[in-house]
Amino acid sequence: MEAVQVRDVFKFYKKYADRHKFLTIKSAMVNKTLFGDLQVGERFEALRGVSFDVEAGHTLGVIGENGSGKSTLLKILAGISKPTAGTVVTRGRISALIELGAGFHPEISGRENIFINGVILGLTRKQIQEKYDEIVRFAELEEFIDNPVKSYSSGMFMRLGFSIAINVNPDILLVDEVLAVGDASFVPKCLDKINEFRRHGKTIIYVSHDLATIERICDEVIWIKKGKIEMRGYPKRVVDAYLEYIGKKDEKKSLLQHGEEETSAGREKEKRWGSREIEISDVRMFDGRGQEKYIFEADEPLAIRFDVEAHAAETDFVFGIGVFNGEGINCYGSNTLLENYAARKIQGKGRVQLTVPALGLVNGTYFLDIAVHKRDGYPFDYHHFQYSFKVVSSHRDVGIARIPHRWEFSDNIVLKKNENP
Amino acid sequence: MIEKLKEIVRHRELIFTLVSRELKARYRGTVLGFLWSLFNPLLLMLVYTVVFGFIVGGGRVSGFESTKFYALFLFNGILPWTWFSSSMLESANVLSVQGALIKKIKFPIEVLPIMVVTTNMVHFLLGLPVLVFFFILFGKALTPWVLFLPVSLLAQYIFTMGLCFLVSALTVHFKDIKDILSNLLTLWFFATPIIYTYQSVPKALQYVLNLNPMTHIIESYHYSFYFGSLPHYKRFAITIVVGLLFFYLGYLIFDKLRDTFVEEV
Numbered sequence: 001m002e003a004v005q006v007r008d009v010f011k012f013y014k015k016y017a018d019r020h021k022f023l024t025i026k027s028a029m030v031n032k033t034l035f036g037d038l039q040v041g042e043r044f045e046a047l048r049g050v051s052f053d054v055e056a057g058h059t060l061g062v063i064g065e066n067g068s069g070k071s072t073l074l075k076i077l078a079g080i081s082k083p084t085a086g087t088v089v090t091r092g093r094i095s096a097l098i099e100l101g102a103g104f105h106p107e108i109s110g111r112e113n114i115f116i117n118g119v120i121l122g123l124t125r126k127q128i129q130e131k132y133d134e135i136v137r138f139a140e141l142e143e144f145i146d147n148p149v150k151s152y153s154s155g156m157f158m159r160l161g162f163s164i165a166i167n168v169n170p171d172i173l174l175v176d177e178v179l180a181v182g183d184a185s186f187v188p189k190c191l192d193k194i195n196e197f198r199r200h201g202k203t204i205i206y207v208s209h210d211l212a213t214i215e216r217i218c219d220e221v222i223w224i225k226k227g228k229i230e231m232r233g234y235p236k237r238v239v240d241a242y243l244e245y246i247g248k249k250d251e252k253k254s255l256l257q258h259g260e261e262e263t264s265a266g267r268e269k270e271k272r273w274g275s276r277e278i279e280i281s282d283v284r285m286f287d288g289r290g291q292e293k294y295i296f297e298a299d300e301p302l303a304i305r306f307d308v309e310a311h312a313a314e315t316d317f318v319f320g321i322g323v324f325n326g327e328g329i330n331c332y333g334s335n336t337l338l339e340n341y342a343a344r345k346i347q348g349k350g351r352v353q354l355t356v357p358a359l360g361l362v363n364g365t366y367f368l369d370i371a372v373h374k375r376d377g378y379p380f381d382y383h384h385f386q387y388s389f390k391v392v393s394s395h396r397d398v399g400i401a402r403i404p405h406r407w408e409f410s411d412n413i414v415l416k417k418n419e420n421p
Numbered sequence: 422m423i424e425k426l427k428e429i430v431r432h433r434e435l436i437f438t439l440v441s442r443e444l445k446a447r448y449r450g451t452v453l454g455f456l457w458s459l460f461n462p463l464l465l466m467l468v469y470t471v472v473f474g475f476i477v478g479g480g481r482v483s484g485f486e487s488t489k490f491y492a493l494f495l496f497n498g499i500l501p502w503t504w505f506s507s508s509m510l511e512s513a514n515v516l517s518v519q520g521a522l523i524k525k526i527k528f529p530i531e532v533l534p535i536m537v538v539t540t541n542m543v544h545f546l547l548g549l550p551v552l553v554f555f556f557i558l559f560g561k562a563l564t565p566w567v568l569f570l571p572v573s574l575l576a577q578y579i580f581t582m583g584l585c586f587l588v589s590a591l592t593v594h595f596k597d598i599k600d601i602l603s604n605l606l607t608l609w610f611f612a613t614p615i616i617y618t619y620q621s622v623p624k625a626l627q628y629v630l631n632l633n634p635m636t637h638i639i640e641s642y643h644y645s646f647y648f649g650s651l652p653h654y655k656r657f658a659i660t661i662v663v664g665l666l667f668f669y670l671g672y673l674i675f676d677k678l679r680d681t682f683v684e685e686v
Contacts, residue, residue, distance in 0.1 A: 013684060014684070075683075078526075078527055079527040080523075080524065080525070080526065080527050080528075080683060081680075081683040081684065082680050094527070096525075096526070096527070098525045098526070099521060099524075099525035099526075102521040102522055102525040102526050103519075103521065103522050103526070105442050105445075105446050107445075107446040107449050108442065108445050108446055108449060112442070112445065115438065116438050116439070116442050119434055119435050119438040120435065120438075120439075120522065120526060120528065121526065124434060125434065125438075148449075
């Protein structure tokens, strides 16, 4: 049986937001538009004919870019806003984790806020009393529960909000990105709880940008693009298609940004230093076929090429390179001195290329340091974090580097490799 | 409409919880707590007593036995007026202040203006013992007509509620209602017999005052406390009918605009 039925749902927003700031009774009366202003003007089409069912007990993932209509859809499912056209039928009690702790009052204690928030979410005081201990225990707030909520950290606030919402004991749970703000130790606990819900046969609709989690917990995924369902199916298949689409799009954007960065002198200043007796310019990245590229697969070949110009002849120079991940961790660094190249001479214009046969990095954004300096470290030209590239792949392994590896099992252990799960 | 009223009654636990949240939050943040909600009416009473009793009147207010009694009369009217005007001003903000509830949770929005009017009613009720205290202090006797209070209370609640539905709903679309409202309330205050008696107004002007529902509501408090007699029941009955009409219209418009709140708040 379907727990959720969505049929041809459209949602249009009136686009009078900019005009609205100036909308006053006077202007409305002067222009005789008192009611006209409340009519449909230009409209933004947030959802354009969305239909799907969710079987009771299934977990549906919803992915898509920002502004694609995911959150609008969830708000309609939650009954917060109404569809402009189409129907939504839901069976059972719904709890929506859209904003945790909405209705918390900062001046009063966690204990009292549990009751207030619980009643707001549709429980009776008696029901809350029964679940009170469980709520506090799950939120790990036993010691702080009588302190006013304003003294809570954002993590504590979020934990309490999650704990109340999850204890509403819904038949249908709607989750919108709320776990993105949680502290590292609490998020797995939330996911455990969500998994427990799945085991108990509850229906879950999970909106997130965290594709790995989506793949792990969902039975099915829909990808929403510009208000329409672009694709629906097995999580792995939809997530891969989505990643590919995002990758292609980012590549275009990155190419454009790359051009901008080189002309922006202001940014160059703080990210670049050195005496400039030797100068580095025109840093570019290429794939194995010599095609300029800034989005790579995990094990793709990568070449970094840059022009150098020595304004006078130099005999003491070292070329260096550093690769950093999004957290600023140095994944790899090396220079010509460390690799035993003895500098002899540089003069005039030249070109340097570093080729990596297989990148061996996990998904993420990476930044480059590129420098030319003397053996003692005296910088000629140091470019810090000026260049970036992205690794987007369907591999889900984690860490800093993708160490080459293979699995082996003795005969009595049987595993089957899913080539295309 | 009956269905809608039942719906509101079904939310009584939520209303109760939200009102107690408001009260707790207001009284917890400050040391003097509940005294602060009395501060404003007391100040008004003091100012008008000084101005009309001592500066203009030179120790006597015409129509009153003593300045003390004038102060009593003032406080008698200012207390319910404060309930009315605070409710109006707060309901102009309540939907945007509580925006998170509207936008992020499936929430019966009509509960918010109800919360405002009810919270302010509780402040008013907490002020009543102070009023009684002043009656005893100044040596003016109270009569059994004080028992008329619940009827006045109900009439004021219904009328205020209707206006607050209207104000809270319209402010979402017309932000300048807030500015108009505070000026309007100042005018309205003087157009209601609070700092003067209804009887002291010339006949012609009394007709104008009669058009103001707050006149009869405040008068009913004056009668049951200060004058110690039955209010003018015909006018009061009409006021109740008018109040119900306002309640109905206010709720109707609120309900009509309800779906726009999520997007406009």
